[in-house]
Structures are given as C-alpha cells and as structure tokens.
Amino acid sequence: MKKVSKPRNLTTPLSQDVIASLRAGDECLITGEIIGARDQAHRLMFEMISRGEELPFELSGSIIYYVGPTQARPGQIIGSAGPTTSSRMDFCTPLLLSMGLKGMIGKGNRSEDVRRAIVKHKAVYFAAPGGLGALLGGCVVSSTVIYGEELGPEAIRLLSVEDMPVVVVNDILGGDMYEDGKLLYRKVL
Amino acid sequence: MREVAAKTIIDTTAALCQKANYHLPDDVLHAISDATRRERSYLGRKALEMISQNAEIAAQGNRPICQDCGAATFFVELGSEVRVVGMTLDEALNAGTRKGYLEGYLRTSMVYDPLLRNNSGDNTPPSVHIVSTPGDAIRIRFMPKGAGSDNVSKIAMLSPSDGIEGIKETVIKCVDEAGAKPCPPITVGIGIGGTVDTCVALAKKALFRRLGSEHNDLVYRNLEKNLYDAVNRLGIGPLGFGGTVTALAVHIEARPCHIASLPVAVNLQCHAFRRAEAVI
Known part of the structure; x- marks a missing residue:
C-alpha cells in the first residue's frame, strides 16, 4: 500500500454517512467517546441481553474498544491501553451489531459471521496498533468505570479519546485491510 | 553451600x-529499527515507527x-x-x-x-x-x-517420516493462521523433539536467545534461515497491515526424542519482546 494521504479525523458518534465513506486501509484519528469492553464484559452483555435486561450504556450508535488497561498511577487518567485480540468477542458481535453497535476497535481478523454482520448493519471495524499501550494510553483524556468495577482490567469503561490512531479493517462494502495488505506482499505459491 | x-x-x-515491562532490550530495539529500513509497505513502516515511539514513551517509566x-x-x-x-x-x-x-x-x-x-x-x-x-x-x-501471541501457539505430534518438510509446514501454517493476532513482527520460537510437555517448554525457551544470534548447529541454522525467509514471504507484515517484515527471527531449540515421535511446538512472540535477566 503506497498511500501517503493524511489520516482522516473522525469524531464520535460516527454518522451513517461517515461510516459509509470509510474504506479498508484508511488511516483515521478518532476523537470522542467510546466504550471500553473486553472478554468478561462481552460475556456479561450477552447474558444481560438474553435476560432482556438493559445494558449499562447506550449501545445504539456506539463504538466498542476491546481494551483492558493497566492500573493508572496516582494522578494519571489511565495506564497502558492498547487493543486486545478481537476474535474472542466474535461470539457476541453480530448480536450487538444487530442492536445498533456501529463500530469496533481491536486487533486481528474477525470471523466470517462478524464480517457479514458489518456489511449487513453498515458498521465498521478498526484496528488500533497492537502492543502500543503506552502510546495509546496517552490518547485517553478521561476514563470512568461504568460497570463491573470488581472485574479490574475487564470492567466496562466510558473512555474519551483524542486523536487515537486507527486503520479501517472492515468496511460496509466487505473490504478487508488484513486480506488486501497480505495479498499485496505475499510471495507464496 | x-x-x-x-x-x-x-x-x-x-x-x-x-x-x-518498561524497557525493551537493546537487541529488540535494533531489530525494530533494522526492520523499519527493510519494510516496503507504507502502513508497515508506519507501524514500525510507532513501535519505536511507543518504546520511548514506556521507557520514561509512566506507562508499561x-x-x-x-x-x-x-x-x-x-x-x-x-x-x-x-x-x-x-x-x-x-x-x-x-x-x-x-x-x-x-x-x-x-x-x-x-x-x-x-x-x-x-x-x-x-x-x-x-x-x-x-x-x-x-x-x-x-x-x-502476552496472551495475544501465546494463544496462537501450536503443538504438533508429527511422525518421524514427516521430517523437515513436516516441520516447515507446521510452522508456516501456524504463522499464517495467526496473521495479525500475535502483533507482528513476531519472533518464532520452535521446539523440536522431547515429549509433548518438554517440546512446548523448548519453544518458549528458544525465545530467550538474543536476536541476531545464530544457532550453534549448522542443520538448525539452515532450518532457521529457511523458515525465516518463508514466513517473511507470507505478506502479513507489521501489525498484520501487510508488508515484507512478518518475523524478526526464527529460533529453534532441539532435544532427543522417542523413536516413534517428532514433536514440534511453535510459540510466537509479539513485537513487544520483553525480557530481562539477573544472576545472583
């Protein structure tokens, strides 16, 4: 990929028009509120939805960041806060997308079910740079635990981020940055 | 005593x-900056630059x-x-x-x-x-x-007749399937031989070898080189964004095994290749 265009600035919540304009491989900087939730949070959300209970945040239009940060030092907003592997959340993602979730931020490829649901519900999956928790922690300007304090790093958080660097992985047309990127440089028979 | x-x-x-957790070892920092010069993809280079930048931020001691x-x-x-x-x-x-x-x-x-x-x-x-x-x-x-890289590890109990080809196939498939999940560029730790339990520990032990060092045994040195070239042809690239640098190194540890066995374990290591040692 020989792109040198400047990253796009995105502000959450993302409008349907903005989501529709995003393409696999686009570099973006996200600013605004996102929800931090990973493994245990997804198991809990799945159970709440099964029981017909309300979720602790407004799912419709939201973006979930798969993150379990390190503990903040005194006076710090958050510690290291990079993405975790998204595929562990695949079991729950098509359901959340059907209920209005509009975006996910994580790392690694998604299942076929998730990719199909992204197209069907016109959503977007971004990759944040994995293993760069120190850098990404610096993009978080506020962090509040909104559910499951006892889960420690796995609690559900309302995060406010500024210029968080991400790349579009899956877009509404079925594009896949991981597949495209790999095929460009693959030299395997 | x-x-x-x-x-x-x-x-x-x-x-x-x-x-x-706060300071990447020198050999890893060197390998990342070498990789930044070698990488041909734009997003891949950008990822590598961010990895170096992240290491500098962490070394200040506030965020791991x-x-x-x-x-x-x-x-x-x-x-x-x-x-x-x-x-x-x-x-x-x-x-x-x-x-x-x-x-x-x-x-x-x-x-x-x-x-x-x-x-x-x-x-x-x-x-x-x-x-x-x-x-x-x-x-x-x-x-x-880290779990992201540990989770995509593999153990295969091959048949002795599968030989070197069987080992190569196991390793390449493991790296290819892992894709972006283990946060490339990765280091590939491989255990060959032993029993099912010792083989996995060998794969992890292989990761402790200094990046840039060579295996003592010519056969394994060649196999490491061969596998290094093969996994870097997969195109996965830094952070899986596509590119020419998928692995920084391939390290093998081998030990004797049963006449009926050829165990192969693959333990992948992310780019945040953290390790430290002390002698008391």
Whole structure:
C-alpha cells in the first residue's frame, strides 16, 4: 500500500454517512467517546441481553474498544491501553451489531459471521496498533468505570479519546485491510 | 553451600518484572529499527515507527510498553552449591512477581481458576521452569508473556517420516493462521523433539536467545534461515497491515526424542519482546 494521504479525523458518534465513506486501509484519528469492553464484559452483555435486561450504556450508535488497561498511577487518567485480540468477542458481535453497535476497535481478523454482520448493519471495524499501550494510553483524556468495577482490567469503561490512531479493517462494502495488505506482499505459491 | 536470602530473590524478581515491562532490550530495539529500513509497505513502516515511539514513551517509566503485562514466566538455573533460605524458590518467585506487578503498576492478568475466571489480583502465580546447574549461582531469566501471541501457539505430534518438510509446514501454517493476532513482527520460537510437555517448554525457551544470534548447529541454522525467509514471504507484515517484515527471527531449540515421535511446538512472540535477566 503506497498511500501517503493524511489520516482522516473522525469524531464520535460516527454518522451513517461517515461510516459509509470509510474504506479498508484508511488511516483515521478518532476523537470522542467510546466504550471500553473486553472478554468478561462481552460475556456479561450477552447474558444481560438474553435476560432482556438493559445494558449499562447506550449501545445504539456506539463504538466498542476491546481494551483492558493497566492500573493508572496516582494522578494519571489511565495506564497502558492498547487493543486486545478481537476474535474472542466474535461470539457476541453480530448480536450487538444487530442492536445498533456501529463500530469496533481491536486487533486481528474477525470471523466470517462478524464480517457479514458489518456489511449487513453498515458498521465498521478498526484496528488500533497492537502492543502500543503506552502510546495509546496517552490518547485517553478521561476514563470512568461504568460497570463491573470488581472485574479490574475487564470492567466496562466510558473512555474519551483524542486523536487515537486507527486503520479501517472492515468496511460496509466487505473490504478487508488484513486480506488486501497480505495479498499485496505475499510471495507464496 | 552458599546461602541466599529469600528476600534477595524477591527483590531481584520484582525488579526484573518492572524492568522488562518498561524497557525493551537493546537487541529488540535494533531489530525494530533494522526492520523499519527493510519494510516496503507504507502502513508497515508506519507501524514500525510507532513501535519505536511507543518504546520511548514506556521507557520514561509512566506507562508499561503494553497493557498486557503478560503471564510472568521464569526460566531459572539453580546452582547445586546454593540454597534459598527463608522460603522455597517457588514461593520467593511468587512473592517477587506480586511485589513487582503491584508496585510497578503492571496489569494483573491472571485468573485464579481457568473456569471460574476470578482475577488473582497480583498476577500470581508465575509460570516457572527450574533446572539444576553446576556452581553456586542462581540465574533468573524473566519474560512477561502476552496472551495475544501465546494463544496462537501450536503443538504438533508429527511422525518421524514427516521430517523437515513436516516441520516447515507446521510452522508456516501456524504463522499464517495467526496473521495479525500475535502483533507482528513476531519472533518464532520452535521446539523440536522431547515429549509433548518438554517440546512446548523448548519453544518458549528458544525465545530467550538474543536476536541476531545464530544457532550453534549448522542443520538448525539452515532450518532457521529457511523458515525465516518463508514466513517473511507470507505478506502479513507489521501489525498484520501487510508488508515484507512478518518475523524478526526464527529460533529453534532441539532435544532427543522417542523413536516413534517428532514433536514440534511453535510459540510466537509479539513485537513487544520483553525480557530481562539477573544472576545472583
């Protein structure tokens, strides 16, 4: 990929028009509120939805960041806060997308079910740079635990981020940055 | 018999946990900047530049390199002429892990029971491998092993007739399927031989070798080179964004095995290749 265009600035919540304009491989900087939730949070959300209970945040239009940060030092907003592997959340993602979730931020490829649901519900999956928790922690300007304090790093958080660097992985047309990127440089028979 | 107080082990262990999680070793930093020069994809180079930038931020000491501060993993060489006084070596490593992670603001990522999944709150217990060695020194090598890369590891109990081709196929398939998940550029740790249990430990042990070093044995040196070229042809690239640098190195550890077996284990290591060691 020989792109040198400047990253796009995105502000959450993302409008349907903005989501529709995003393409696999686009570099973006996200600013605004996102929800931090990973493994245990997804198991809990799945159970709440099964029981017909309300979720602790407004799912419709939201973006979930798969993150379990390190503990903040005194006076710090958050510690290291990079993405975790998204595929562990695949079991729950098509359901959340059907209920209005509009975006996910994580790392690694998604299942076929998730990719199909992204197209069907016109959503977007971004990759944040994995293993760069120190850098990404610096993009978080506020962090509040909104559910499951006892889960420690796995609690559900309302995060406010500024210029968080991400790349579009899956877009509404079925594009896949991981597949495209790999095929460009693959030299395997 | 030399005696070492348990407190010495605890303090040393705690310092290793913190050093590894905030400071990438020199060989890793060099390998990343070399890779930045080699990488041909734009997004790949950008990813590598961010990796170096992240290492600089972490080294300031406020935020660990990665939020996954790993499962604490120790490989210890315990001299036969030295003993730990006050508690067992395992207990001391446990206490040192607790101290290091809690005082270093490192994430506690261990659940006490794999099914109940309640966080142990102090990142204990560590994973510990102890071997006895001659002399009166204790060498502690530490690695915080992230789950993203550990989760995509593989063990294959091949048939001896599968030979080198079978090994190559197992390794390449493992790296290809892992894709972006283990946070490339990766280092590929491979164990060949032993039994099912020792083979997996060999794969992890192989990761401790310094990047840029060569295997002593020509056969394995060639196999490492061969596999290194093969996995870098997969196109996965830095962070899986596509590119020419998928792996920084391939390290093999081999040991004798049963006449009926050819075990192969692959343990992948993310670019946040954190490790530290001390000799007491």
